[in-house]
Amino acid sequence: MMMLRIKRVPTVVSNYQKDEGEESSRVGGCGKSCLKSCCIQGAKLPLYAFKKQNKAAEDEKDTHSEPPVSFLDGLVLGEWEERMQRGLFRYDVTACETKVIPGEYGFVAQLNEGRHLKKRPTEFRVDKVLQPFDGSKFNFTKVGQEEVLFQFEQSEDGEVQFFPNAPIDVENSPSFVAINVSPIEYGHVLLIPRIFECQPQRIDHDSFSLALHMAAEACDPYFRLGYNSLGAFATINHLHFQAYYLAVPFPIEKAPTKKMMTLDSNVKISQILNYPVRGLVFEGGNTIQDMSASVADACIVLQENNIPYNVLIANCGKCVFLLPQCYAEKQALGEVSAELLDTQVNPAVWEISGHMVLKRKKDYEEASEENAWRLLAEVSLSEERFHEVNALIFEVIAQGENSSQDVIVEDVDVSKPDSFDNVDAINSSSHATMVTGTTQGCLVLQ
Secondary structure, eight states: OOOOEEEEOOOOOSTTOOOHHHHHHOOSOOOSOBSSHHHHTTOEEEEEEEOOOOSOTTTOOOOSOOOSSOIIIIIIHHHHHHHHHTTOSSSOGGGSBEEEOSSSSOOEEEEOTTSSTTOOOEEEEOSOSOOOOOTTSOOGGGSBGGGEEEEEEEOSSSSOEEEEEEEOOGGGOOOEEEEOSSOSSTTOEEEETTGGGOOOSOOOHHHHHHHHHHHHHHOOTTEEEEEEOTTTTOOOOSOOEEEEEOSSOOHHHHSOEEEEEEOTTOEEEEEEOSSSSOOEEEEEOSSHHHHHHHHHHHHHHHHHTTOOEEEEEEGGGTEEEEEEBOHHHHHHTTOSOHHHHHTTOOOOHHHHHTEEEEOSHHHHHTOOHHHHHHHHHTTBOOHHHHHHHHHHHHHHHHHTSSSOOOOOOOOEEOOOOGGGTTOOOOOSBOOEEEEOSSSSOEEEEO
16 A cells, blocks of 8 residues: 655754754764763753642632742743743744734734754655654654753642752653744743653543643643644654644634534533634533543544544633644645645644744735635545544544433534633734733733
């Protein structure tokens, strides 16, 4: 059977990432302070221990105490900015031009000419969502310790704790938060679950629960997490999520939805309407674990059926978008127009959600809602295929319920998240600053 492959410039997420030829030919010691056995013994990193939330994200309130460190304002942003001052990023993302494209949805366009430079195109197989981990290729154990911001683990005593200089427990394979040295936006980081287990890029229940807890712990609607499967523009086959701040709603968050079913756990599953990419939205649940289990079940179905997909975790973990896609497959089969290919836009989770990262000045100047729609329409499954995929997902999810239930299509819900009612559009120059004097600091782009 013919393998489907595409050539693309891989995203450089670490300063220690090499071209394939360099990576595979290197022998001997690493010569750097990495996360492998040659350097990790005795190393220490900050540790943020989060409280496992047993209630739904929107109901969890701690009226007794404040966390010892403000998660977003103090830790992620402080550590990220310190790495920026040390010159660890490949370019200054705050200098990238950004604008909201006029139109109903407010697609966000960014001109980021530095993200794909100085790398040669690499061939990626796009017809297998599940591929075994290959330690000879770049993975996150090869990043430098200076690129890691902190360890992120569940607290052992049920309380939020921060340890500024904690030993790394290699045997228990901690989860790390590290910088992405090719950031798309301010505070762009990587969440790497159980890093030393060297899991391939595939979602499981534990990893998705960790990502949801990070979103809930952040408690900021402008901080979203994203996931790309293999075949949906993940370029590193080592389990990871991405996250960053964008101080406007993503267009996909504005799209109307139609409720399809509500599970016994009160997780509501809806279909996205009037948006160029077909997908599902998961909301609610009696607990965070209810939401996590439902979405993870759906992701596992897609993986096991070799269906590439992207995930956006929004609204502090209260809302998750699941987006199966087929753009890379179409590209490999020669079914994408040369005009779209020339843009070099790889429609991964951020682009699908409406944040268009453009590499050419021409595309940025000519950016329009029509152009964004035309690109994303190529990403989407056909209506027929989308219904087939939904049937697979609902069958598995229903089996996990106490009693089987039918898929009930109800009225359209066109409400938008309250968090975004008063958000102003960002202008043509993107620079992140903190808004002070509020209970929950947030980022605006000026």
